[in-house]
Amino acid sequence: MSRGRTPIKDTYSTHDVARICCVTPTTVIRWIEDGLIPAFKTVGGHRRVRREDLERVCQERGIPFTVPTGSEVGRILVIDDEPVVLDLVRDVVKELSHQFDVEVARDAFDAGRSVALFRPQLIFLDLMMPGVDGFEVCTRLKRDPATTHTEIIAITGYYTEANMERILAAGAGACLKKPLDVVDVRRRVLEAFNLREDVRHSPADPDQLGRERETARVLLVTQNADFRARVKEELGQGSPTVEIMTAQTGADALLVAQSAPPRYVILSLAVPDLKTSEVIQKLAASSQPPHIIAVHDAPTEEIRISARSAGARMCLPTAAVAGSVRDLLGLT
Numbered sequence: 001m002s003r004g005r006t007p008i009k010d011t012y013s014t015h016d017v018a019r020i021c022c023v024t025p026t027t028v029i030r031w032i033e034d035g036l037i038p039a040f041k042t043v044g045g046h047r048r049v050r051r052e053d054l055e056r057v058c059q060e061r062g063i064p065f066t067v068p069t070g071s072e073v074g075r076i077l078v079i080d081d082e083p084v085v086l087d088l089v090r091d092v093v094k095e096l097s098h099q100f101d102v103e104v105a106r107d108a109f110d111a112g113r114s115v116a117l118f119r120p121q122l123i124f125l126d127l128m129m130p131g132v133d134g135f136e137v138c139t140r141l142k143r144d145p146a147t148t149h150t151e152i153i154a155i156t157g158y159y160t161e162a163n164m165e166r167i168l169a170a171g172a173g174a175c176l177k178k179p180l181d182v183v184d185v186r187r188r189v190l191e192a193f194n195l196r197e198d199v200r201h202s203p204a205d206p207d208q209l210g211r212e213r214e215t216a217r218v219l220l221v222t223q224n225a226d227f228r229a230r231v232k233e234e235l236g237q238g239s240p241t242v243e244i245m246t247a248q249t250g251a252d253a254l255l256v257a258q259s260a261p262p263r264y265v266i267l268s269l270a271v272p273d274l275k276t277s278e279v280i281q282k283l284a285a286s287s288q289p290p291h292i293i294a295v296h297d298a299p300t301e302e303i304r305i306s307a308r309s310a311g312a313r314m315c316l317p318t319a320a321v322a323g324s325v326r327d328l329l330g331l332t
Contacts, residue, residue: 011048014194019075020054021063022119023149024192062145074100074193077120079137080155081106081129084317085180087304089124091314092185098195108132115147122192124185127156127167127175135170142171151192155180179319183327216331217243219262219290221253223271227295227318231266234325242331250279257283262290264329266321267312269296269303284311293328295321 017037018025029047032039038053058065076093078086086104093100103118105111108131114120123141127134134154141147154167157178164175173192176184189195218235222228228246235242245260247253250273257265265283283292294307294315307315314328321328 010051012051012054014047014049017049017054018121018193019073020065021058021061021149022121022147024074024121024151025194026192027149027151029194074098074122074189075118075120076100076102076122076124076189077105077111077114077118078102078124079105079111079114079129079132079134080124080126082126083301084299085124085126085155085178087299087301088180088182088316088320089185091316092182093189095313096186096189096195098193100189108137111137115141120150122151122153122189124153124155125172127154127163128158135167138167138170138172153188153192179317181324182316182320183324186327216240216264216329217245217260217262218264218266218329219245219247219253219257220266221247221250221271222266222268222295223248224268224318227268227322230322231325234323235331238326238331240331249273253279254282257286257290261286261288265290265292266325267292267294268318269294269299269307269315280307280310280312291329293321 012020014025014028014032017028021028028037031037032047032049037049037057039047039049041047055065057063074093076089078089080086086102090102093102101118103114103120105114106129111132115123125134125138126132134156138152138154141150141152148171152172154172154175155178156163156175159175159177167175174188176188220228220231222231232244232246235244245256245262247256248271250271253265253267253271256262267280267283280292280294283290289311292312294312295318296303296315297318299307299315299317304315325331
């Protein structure tokens with residue numbers, strides 16, 4: 001063997017095949033179940049594809065056979081000119097235990113180049129943005145043998161039944177409304193990549209998870225009475241039972257957290273006396289740091305970067321949080 005060369009593998013996992021063929025692992029599993037790719041199962045029940053079978057399938061489909069290297073990283077392309085959409089997708093996949101690379105294309109040229117060079121496995125496609133006809137893009141991708149099996153999730157701020165039917169007929173797997181629902185985006189990513197893992201902060205031990213859920217304590221920091229009422233109502237329903245604490249200033253939030261350390265914090269960046277980095281940094285620096293979700297009515301890129309750098313796991317639009325609180329916190 002030549003020094004410095006990666007050993008040639010004889011078999012590949014469904015994630016390996018997915019990266020080579022520019023599709024999602026779920027698509028590969030469908031191919032295997034439909035008999036399009038011969039495969040076998042290991043003693044542990046994992047599907048494996050032999051190299052010669054994979055090379056033959058790639059040749060038949062005109063797919064370049066590029067041996068994957070490094071850790072298994074999913075590739076997601078967001079074709080949208082709104083930074084908030086890219087940030088939301090990034091925040092969602094950041095919380096999953098699988099690793100992802102996320103790129104964005106803001107116009108037709110970037111979209112074509114990214115599809116060719118980045119070879120995404122999953123694409124979030126805005127139907128209507130300047131210079132890009134999402135319906136036509138989807139149609140072309142599905143007609144191209146190299147991308148016909150690439151998973152496409154359409155997104156639009158102009159949702160109608162007619163548009164949904166039209167984009168599904170063009171080959172998209174689903175059509176999501178704007179503003180995007182965090183739970184919907186997470187579910188689509190999990191399904192596309194055949195993932196069963198929960199978010200990163202969820203404990204692996206079921207007994208530990210049960211204990212944590214029994215004593216879940218949430219600190220809600222906001223002066224928005226309507227938002228506070230909606231979040232409290234959501235957390236008050238269902239199980240596990242949640243202890244809700246509230247604060248209306250950054251100083252009060254630190255005092256409450258010191259006396260009764262929360263497991264979760266939902267913190268509005270619009271609190272007047274809030275010095276975002278200081279408060280979030282202090283909360284995140286505690287001996288048992290809470291899961292912090294920062295919210296803002298219209299978060300800019302600068303606001304998001306600042307909040308995440310300080311220790312918030314996510315910085316989401318307020319509208320994306322209300323209605324999905326328990327799911328975001330993993331309290332379902």
